[in-house]
Amino acid sequence: MAEPLLRIRSLRLDIEDHDRSRAVLLDVNFDVMPNEVMGLVGESGSGKTMTALTVMRLLPPAARASAGQIDFGGQNLLSLPESGMRQVRGSKIAMIFQNPRAALNPLMRAGDQVARALMLHQGLTRPEARRASIDLLRHVGISDAEARARAYPHQLSGGMAQRVLIAIMLACRPALLIADEPTTGLDVTIQAQIFELIKKVQAETGASLLLITHDLGVVSEVCQRVAVMYAGQIMEQAGVRDLFQRPSHPYTERLLGSILRVDQAAELDTTRAIAFASIDYDSAGCRFANRCPDVLDVCWAERPAACWLGDDHVVFCHLRSEGQP
Amino acid sequence: MTEPLLQVQDLHKHYREGRTTIHAVNGVSFDVYPGEAVGLVGESGCGKTTTARCILRLEEVTRGRILFQGTDLTALPRSRIRARRKDFQMVFQDPNESLNPRFSVRRTLREPLQLHGLYSSDAQLDEAILRVNLEPEHLGRLPHQLSGGQKQRVGVARAIMTTPRLVILDEPTSSLDMSLRIHVIVLLKRLQREFNLSYIYISHDLSTIRHLCDRVMVMYLGRIVEEGRTAAVFDDPTHVYTKALLSAIPIPDPTLKRSRILLKGETPTARVLMAGCSLQDRCGFVLDECRQPVPEYDLGDGHRVACRLAREHPGFQTAA
Numbered sequence: 001m002a003e004p005l006l007r008i009r010s011l012r013l014d015i016e017d018h019d020r021s022r023a024v025l026l027d028v029n030f031d032v033m034p035n036e037v038m039g040l041v042g043e044s045g046s047g048k049t050m051t052a053l054t055v056m057r058l059l060p061p062a063a064r065a066s067a068g069q070i071d072f073g074g075q076n077l078l079s080l081p082e083s084g085m086r087q088v089r090g091s092k093i094a095m096i097f098q099n100p101r102a103a104l105n106p107l108m109r110a111g112d113q114v115a116r117a118l119m120l121h122q123g124l125t126r127p128e129a130r131r132a133s134i135d136l137l138r139h140v141g142i143s144d145a146e147a148r149a150r151a152y153p154h155q156l157s158g159g160m161a162q163r164v165l166i167a168i169m170l171a172c173r174p175a176l177l178i179a180d181e182p183t184t185g186l187d188v189t190i191q192a193q194i195f196e197l198i199k200k201v202q203a204e205t206g207a208s209l210l211l212i213t214h215d216l217g218v219v220s221e222v223c224q225r226v227a228v229m230y231a232g233q234i235m236e237q238a239g240v241r242d243l244f245q246r247p248s249h250p251y252t253e254r255l256l257g258s259i260l261r262v263d264q265a266a267e268l269d270t271t272r273a274i275a276f277a278s279i280d281y282d283s284a285g286c287r288f289a290n291r292c293p294d295v296l297d298v299c300w301a302e303r304p305a306a307c308w309l310g311d312d313h314v315v316f317c318h319l320r321s322e323g324q325p
Numbered sequence: 326m327t328e329p330l331l332q333v334q335d336l337h338k339h340y341r342e343g344r345t346t347i348h349a350v351n352g353v354s355f356d357v358y359p360g361e362a363v364g365l366v367g368e369s370g371c372g373k374t375t376t377a378r379c380i381l382r383l384e385e386v387t388r389g390r391i392l393f394q395g396t397d398l399t400a401l402p403r404s405r406i407r408a409r410r411k412d413f414q415m416v417f418q419d420p421n422e423s424l425n426p427r428f429s430v431r432r433t434l435r436e437p438l439q440l441h442g443l444y445s446s447d448a449q450l451d452e453a454i455l456r457v458n459l460e461p462e463h464l465g466r467l468p469h470q471l472s473g474g475q476k477q478r479v480g481v482a483r484a485i486m487t488t489p490r491l492v493i494l495d496e497p498t499s500s501l502d503m504s505l506r507i508h509v510i511v512l513l514k515r516l517q518r519e520f521n522l523s524y525i526y527i528s529h530d531l532s533t534i535r536h537l538c539d540r541v542m543v544m545y546l547g548r549i550v551e552e553g554r555t556a557a558v559f560d561d562p563t564h565v566y567t568k569a570l571l572s573a574i575p576i577p578d579p580t581l582k583r584s585r586i587l588l589k590g591e592t593p594t595a596r597v598l599m600a601g602c603s604l605q606d607r608c609g610f611v612l613d614e615c616r617q618p619v620p621e622y623d624l625g626d627g628h629r630v631a632c633r634l635a636r637e638h639p640g641f642q643t644a645a
């Protein structure tokens with residue numbers, strides 16, 4: 001089996017909130033393989049965005065990665081000095097965000113931002129970069145690219161701004177692309193366009209994609225493998241088909257049970273859905289225990305160990321670990 | 326046949342912006358019957374929220390009539406509207422903006438009763454809070470002490486305090502986690518049955534509409550382009566726009582192979598009122614006739630569509 005491109009092990013992230021500290025990520029482990037689309041799925045508060053920001057080392061000041069390692073290209077990103085991290089950001093790992101307009105420089109024309117990335121990462125001269133930037137904008141599906149290149153971010157729609165960001169990312173030729181809810185806030189028909197574009201770009205460049213989303217529909221259509229996060233912990237990880245066919249963590253089952261499918265009329269059954277309750281970050285055991293319908297005594301006290309259900313299917317749940325080989 | 330509760334007839338709403346006119350709503354007509362949930366679906370800028378605001382008379386209409394139980398709301402003086410609002414209420418998109426941050430839940434729920442002279446005792450509030458699966462202890466809380474799901478349920482409880490006949494819900498689940506949508510839909514269905522409420526449910530989220538609404542109207546650029554029974558529109562979408570919208574939604578089933586109709590570009594500006602089909606510049610199947618005014622085709626059982634292709638070239642999809 002090939003070496004993973006990104007390997008996250010035992011990652012822990014603490015955030016200081018007033019005078020107490022909370023582990024918003026706890027014992028996070030997963031790999032992203034070369035040339036694959038890996039999904040990180042979870043609800044708000046699951047830590048999926050924090051995981052990405054930790055990889056990029058773009059954490060808020062109150063946050064501290066206190067344990068674990070993030071191996072990428074033979075280096076542990078967590079122990080890299082900031083100067084070394086600058087060599088990685090953009091060039092090797094690029095990220096696109098939820099609010100694309102906020103990620104662009106508001107004072108710089110869209111085309112210049114693409115051109116600057118080309119000069120910085122591909123060493124083009126200014127005139128070369130300018131020409132290449134128009135081609136790139138066209139490549140990401142921007143019609144009338146010359147005119148759009150002269151636009152400032154506020155003159156672009158959300159979908160258009162996301163295309164510009166994808167063009168910038170292409171200019172950087174990263175090995176790993178992280179997309180954090182890249183279509184949130186966009187209209188449905190524009191979302192479809194952007195996902196088609198992201199898939200196309202990923203296939204063309206051979207980069208790996210770590211896609212962060214709350215939408216299992218997106219996971220199903222875009223990803224090959226997926227990790228399910230809840231309250232800062234990975235609950236289950238599997239190939240996408242496997243996860244949908246054999247969800248093995250009570251949280252995954254309930255996440256799937258909460259889905260309202262647009263292509264099927266069905267009786268709604270809230271007993272199979274996730275119960276209303278707040279996230280318990282302080283549990284000494286499984287953080288899903290307070291919402292789990294099948295909770296055991298041990299779930300409150302001990303963290304579940306990894307239970308492998310296949311080569312590429314792992315679940316962290318005491319209910320499963322009993323029958324463990 | 327029962328009388329409609331609400332009749333919207335040829336509604337137009339235009340806004341002036343400097344020298345240009347924004348054509349937000351352009352000739353929308355529909356009825357809502359007692360106890361019925363009607364979905365109004367469309368993307369941003371399609372005019373769905375403006376339509377709702379006109380019905381509630383939060384906006385003055387440019388043209389058209391809105392009959393509520395036979396009374397034309399657009400012709401009522403403002404002073405009379407307030408008293409009628411007891412019968413039609415709204416649940417807003419963002420509970421953080423629609424709940425007063427300084428009001429306890431108790432005060433939020435008591436106020437509509439007092440305004441309409443319906444308040445007798447706090448027992449009414451206990452009953453109201455239980456209706457939306459919250460506890461009387463929540464009455465003493467301020468909005469910031471509630472979770473997003475709880476706040477939205479307070480918004481629902483407030484809307485039905487005056488036992489209205491019609492509740493307009495504007496994207497009530499959009500600020501919630503996806504896994505909580507099912508709870509909101511189940512709650513709304515139960516309340517609808519209990520109080521024989523009619524709903525106008527405004528959303529871009531077709532999945533919740535499918536599970537809540539009896540009928541659905543698809544809006545694009547200020548017009549209804551397709552309408553019908555929910556099952557008919559979802560299982561047999563006819564307008565190219567409806568097809569594109571439905572096919573754009575990712576379905577959580579990796580075994581499914583789907584074909585997707587992608588629309589070109591983005592929604593054009595509402596500054597220009599297009600002759601002919603409003604989708605003409607984005608539709609991959611467009612014909613010359615589509616630039617002419619589009620008739621509305623009746624497919625039976627209330628299923629109507631404004632798409633020439635669907636009617637006159639039903640095989641267009643395979644041909645393309």
